[in-house]
Amino acid sequence: MTYKFGKTLLLTGAALLLAGQASAHRAWILPSSFTLSGENQRITVDAAISNNLFYPNHHALSLEQVSVTGPDGSNIEMEDVSTGEYRSVFDVPLVQEGTYRIGSQGSGYFASWEEDGERRRWRGTEEELANENIADKPGVRISKNDRTNMTFVTLGAPSQSAFTKTGEGLELASGTHPNDIYAGEEVSFSFTLNGEATNGVEIEIVRGHDRYRDSEGAKALTTDADGMINFTLEEAGPYWLSAEVDGKAMLNGKEISSRTSYIMTFEALPF
Amino acid sequence: MRFLLTVTGASLLASPALADQIKVGVTIPELDVAEYHKPYVAAWIAKEDHSVAANLAVWYQLEKRGSDEGETWLKDLRQWWRRAGRSIEMPKDGLSGPTHAPGAHDMTFDTRSGPFADLDPGSYTLVIESVREVGGREMVNVPFKWPLQAGQTLMAEGETELGAVQLALISSID
Numbered sequence: 001m002t003y004k005f006g007k008t009l010l011l012t013g014a015a016l017l018l019a020g021q022a023s024a025h026r027a028w029i030l031p032s033s034f035t036l037s038g039e040n041q042r043i044t045v046d047a048a049i050s051n052n053l054f055y056p057n058h059h060a061l062s063l064e065q066v067s068v069t070g071p072d073g074s075n076i077e078m079e080d081v082s083t084g085e086y087r088s089v090f091d092v093p094l095v096q097e098g099t100y101r102i103g104s105q106g107s108g109y110f111a112s113w114e115e116d117g118e119r120r121r122w123r124g125t126e127e128e129l130a131n132e133n134i135a136d137k138p139g140v141r142i143s144k145n146d147r148t149n150m151t152f153v154t155l156g157a158p159s160q161s162a163f164t165k166t167g168e169g170l171e172l173a174s175g176t177h178p179n180d181i182y183a184g185e186e187v188s189f190s191f192t193l194n195g196e197a198t199n200g201v202e203i204e205i206v207r208g209h210d211r212y213r214d215s216e217g218a219k220a221l222t223t224d225a226d227g228m229i230n231f232t233l234e235e236a237g238p239y240w241l242s243a244e245v246d247g248k249a250m251l252n253g254k255e256i257s258s259r260t261s262y263i264m265t266f267e268a269l270p271f
Numbered sequence: 272m273r274f275l276l277t278v279t280g281a282s283l284l285a286s287p288a289l290a291d292q293i294k295v296g297v298t299i300p301e302l303d304v305a306e307y308h309k310p311y312v313a314a315w316i317a318k319e320d321h322s323v324a325a326n327l328a329v330w331y332q333l334e335k336r337g338s339d340e341g342e343t344w345l346k347d348l349r350q351w352w353r354r355a356g357r358s359i360e361m362p363k364d365g366l367s368g369p370t371h372a373p374g375a376h377d378m379t380f381d382t383r384s385g386p387f388a389d390l391d392p393g394s395y396t397l398v399i400e401s402v403r404e405v406g407g408r409e410m411v412n413v414p415f416k417w418p419l420q421a422g423q424t425l426m427a428e429g430e431t432e433l434g435a436v437q438l439a440l441i442s443s444i445d
Contacts, residue, residue: 037352038342157357180353269349 013170019036027061027263028240029151030054031092031101034179034267036155038188041094042152044080045102048087052211054088054265061149062086065106065183071159098159099179103150108250110145113137135252144152144249144258146170151265167195170243170262173227178266183236185271190228191243193260195229201245205231208238236270291382292441293419295327297399298434301373308404309370310432311344313351314378316386317396323355324395325386328378330368347402350410375435382418382440390417397425401432411436 029047036043046054047061060083068076078090094100111122111134122134134140146169152162155159156171158177165171172178201223210216220227223243233239241264249258295314296301329351332341342361346352361367365385380387395417402408409432413425419440427436 035346035349035352037344037346037356038340041343184351269353271350 024265025049025051025058026240027149028051028054028265029061029066029149030238031102031151031153034151034153035269036094036153039095041155042091044089044091044092045078045151046087046089050086053206053208054238055211058086060084060086060088065104065158066102066149067104068092069101069162071096071100071161073161073164076100085184092153094153094155097156099152099154099177101150101152101162103148105146105148105166107144107146107169109134109142111137111140112141113140129251140234141149142251142256144251144256146258146260148262150263152178160190165190165192165195169194170198170201170245170260171195172264175195175228178264181233181266181268182271183233183268184231184254186232188228188230189241190226191223191262192227193245193247197225198245199223199225199227201227201243203229204242205233206240207233207235208240233268236268238264238267240265278425291421293380293382293387294437294439294441295378295380295397296375296435296437296439298375298379298429298436299371299373299401300429300432302406304406306405308406309372310401310403310406311348311370313348313356313398313400315351315355315398316390317354317398319394319396321354324390326359326366327380327386327397328357328368329361329363329366330358330370333362333367333369344402344404347408348400349402349408350398351400352379379441387417392417397438399429399433399436401429403432407432409433413438 027049029045032044046056047063047066049059049061050057063081065085068078070076076092078092081090092102097100108123108125109129113120115138129135135142148169158179161173163174165173171192173190173192175190181187190197192198196206203221206216219231221231223229243262245260247258247260248255295316297312299310302377315323316325316327318324318393331345334341345356345361345383348356358412382388391424397413398410400410409429411427411433413427413436415425421440421442424437424439428434429436
């Protein structure tokens with residue numbers, strides 16, 4: 001449930017209980033294989049929030065919001081589901097050929113205000129926000145968070161249905177298929193925010209196994225006017241991509257600040 | 272080190288009277304390893320843009336314990352899988368074949384039928400990709416110009432998972 005939140009919200013100790021993890025922690029969903037051949041295949045998937053990619057060393061990722069969508073758009077039931085201290089694990093049977101989408105999409109609100117001389121911080125859903133009358137707290141500041149945590153897995157030839165736009169939050173809209181990435185070849189991804197191509201989305205790309213190197217070597221990119229980034233990965237391996245953009249959202253007719261994020265894991269194969 | 276050797280034969284007698292055959296030779300090296308499995312091998316003709324002009328052969332575990340479990344590892348022939356395999360319903364007649372033991376294996380193709388029949392004149396690459404369970408992977412490329420000249424033999428050599436690879440045009444009286 002916890003993602004890479006903005007630092008400013010997390011600077012005080014009291015915030016930890018509410019926001020959970022500090023920004024250095026990364027959420028990820030990592031399948032045992034991204035590309036498969038044959039029939040009736042099966043993958044096992046790890047989901048965690050950790051300091052290092054992709055070693056579960058901090059906190060399991062809750063699977064409450066995670067779902068699997070098959071190439072035909074149907075919901076695929078996760079099997080052998082388990083959540084431990086450091087990671088969640090589940091299997092996915094792959095029968096249909098094409099690309100599967102595995103992950104979560106959700107939104108929540110942060111609020112902070114002064115009460116009895118103390119700084120109060122709150123986090124919850126839109127429904128909880130209304131039920132607890134958070135908007136009426138003295139001097140309240142509310143912000144919205146939309147977050148997506150995805151990975152894609154393909155049995156047979158890659159298909160496009162997994163990228164059907166929902167029009168909500170940040171989405172990978174087009175470009176290189178994430179299961180068709182090779183070291184040394186240019187990759188292009190285009191992102192949409194609430195269905196529209198958006199420039200200024202900040203992207204960070206980090207190769208896995210960073211615990212075995214001194215510097216994480218993150219690649220920092222920003223989308224252009226077409227919502228597009230282009231990059232070439234020199235090394236094969238599993239990668240973690242984070243896209244983030246700040247903006248505005250409306251709440252009860254008032255403008256509030258919003259942060260929208262999109263996380264994706266993928267692999268680059270050696271040529 | 273891969274090398275390329277061009278041998279142009281004295282015979283330049285190519286004429287419609289000749290039935291040309293293409294020989295593709297693949298050598299699987301003998302390896303001294305604790306656990307050996309015969310490799311999966313794919314052979315195809317690539318265009319200059321890496322797209323596939325023709326598939327020649329795929330050697331893999333056709334059946335395992337009565338199931339098609341062998342297809343699970345076809346993706347490990349990762350260039351072939353990307354360029355062709357993932358869009359082909361396997362097994363496929365004339366393409367699928369069983370795995371081969373170490374040694375020299377020759378395939379022959381008639382230029383008037385089969386995968387070479389439809390090649391337009393131009394530059395191509397013969398690609399041989401080999402991958403072995405709990406072993407390594409190697410690709411050997413043999414660039415060539417089509418049509419091949421009579422008596423022409425092109426060769427390349429693998430380093431680890433493949434030995435000599437040969438592409439030759441053999442003419443014979445019809």
